[in-house]
Amino acid sequence: MAEPLLSLRGVQTHIGHYHILHGVEFDVAEGGLTMLLGRNGAGKTTTLRTIMGMWRAAAGEIRFDGRDITNMPTPDIARLGIAYVPESMAIFADLTVQENLVLAARSGPMDQKRLDWIFGRFEALKRFWMLPAGLLSGGQKQMLAVARAIIEPRRLLLIDEPTKGLAPAIIANMIDAFRELKDGESTLLVVEQNFAFARQLGDSVAVMDDGRVAHQGGMAAFAADSALQQHLLGLGMDTHQ
Structure with missing residues (x-):
C-alpha cells in the first residue's frame, strides 16, 4: 500500500491544564x-x-509526505503545501477582498485562470472585490476564507466546518469546488457537522470521541450503517439532509 500523505500516531495535546487529545491515530x-x-x-x-x-503536540508523531512535522513551526508547515481554514475564518476585515487574496498568493501575482475559477464558484467575491472584507456577510466571509486557502495549489487542505452559516445554494457551490480540488491537485481533511455534505463528498471518514479516533474507514460503509452512526455520533446521517 502507498504511504499516506498525512499520518498521526499517538498524538496527545494539552491546552493549559486540559488534556484534549489522548493518542489520536x-x-x-x-x-x-x-x-x-x-x-x-x-x-x-x-x-x-x-x-x-x-498547538504543540505533547506526545506522538505527525508525518506529512513521509516527513516528521510534529515540532515544526507553523510557517514551515505551510511552506510544505498545507493550508488551514479555521472555523473563525481568519480573514483581514480591514482589507478588501482583493487585498486578502493578494496576501494569500505568497509565491507571486495571482493566476488569473485560477482566480476566474474561484469567481465561478464564489461569485460574491467578484461582486465585492473592492469591498472591505469586514462588511461581507458571514457566508461571504467563509467563501473568502476558503478562497484564500486555494488561491494557490496546495497539497493538503485542512478545513474546519466550511458550510457553517452558508445558504444551500452556496453549499452546492462549495461541494462543486471541493469535488474538483479532491479529484485534481489537493488532498482534503475536513471537519464538518453537516452530514449530508459529509456523505456527498467524503471518500473516507475518521470519527473522534473524547479525544481519540473511535472509527476510521470508508464513507460509503459508514453512511450505510445507521447503528454505527448512532453509537459514535448520537444520531444518524439520515436525520440531517
Missing part, C-alpha cells in the same frame, strides 16, 4: 477527501490545529 491517503466527524468537544478542531503546529 489516523491516516489520510493522498488524493480524495477525508471527513473528520464527531460530537462537539470530541477534539476535531484541536486535531487540525495540532497538525498545523498552532
Whole structure:
C-alpha cells in the first residue's frame, strides 16, 4: 500500500491544564477527501490545529509526505503545501477582498485562470472585490476564507466546518469546488457537522470521541450503517439532509 500523505500516531495535546487529545491515530491517503466527524468537544478542531503546529503536540508523531512535522513551526508547515481554514475564518476585515487574496498568493501575482475559477464558484467575491472584507456577510466571509486557502495549489487542505452559516445554494457551490480540488491537485481533511455534505463528498471518514479516533474507514460503509452512526455520533446521517 502507498504511504499516506498525512499520518498521526499517538498524538496527545494539552491546552493549559486540559488534556484534549489522548493518542489520536489516523491516516489520510493522498488524493480524495477525508471527513473528520464527531460530537462537539470530541477534539476535531484541536486535531487540525495540532497538525498545523498552532498547538504543540505533547506526545506522538505527525508525518506529512513521509516527513516528521510534529515540532515544526507553523510557517514551515505551510511552506510544505498545507493550508488551514479555521472555523473563525481568519480573514483581514480591514482589507478588501482583493487585498486578502493578494496576501494569500505568497509565491507571486495571482493566476488569473485560477482566480476566474474561484469567481465561478464564489461569485460574491467578484461582486465585492473592492469591498472591505469586514462588511461581507458571514457566508461571504467563509467563501473568502476558503478562497484564500486555494488561491494557490496546495497539497493538503485542512478545513474546519466550511458550510457553517452558508445558504444551500452556496453549499452546492462549495461541494462543486471541493469535488474538483479532491479529484485534481489537493488532498482534503475536513471537519464538518453537516452530514449530508459529509456523505456527498467524503471518500473516507475518521470519527473522534473524547479525544481519540473511535472509527476510521470508508464513507460509503459508514453512511450505510445507521447503528454505527448512532453509537459514535448520537444520531444518524439520515436525520440531517
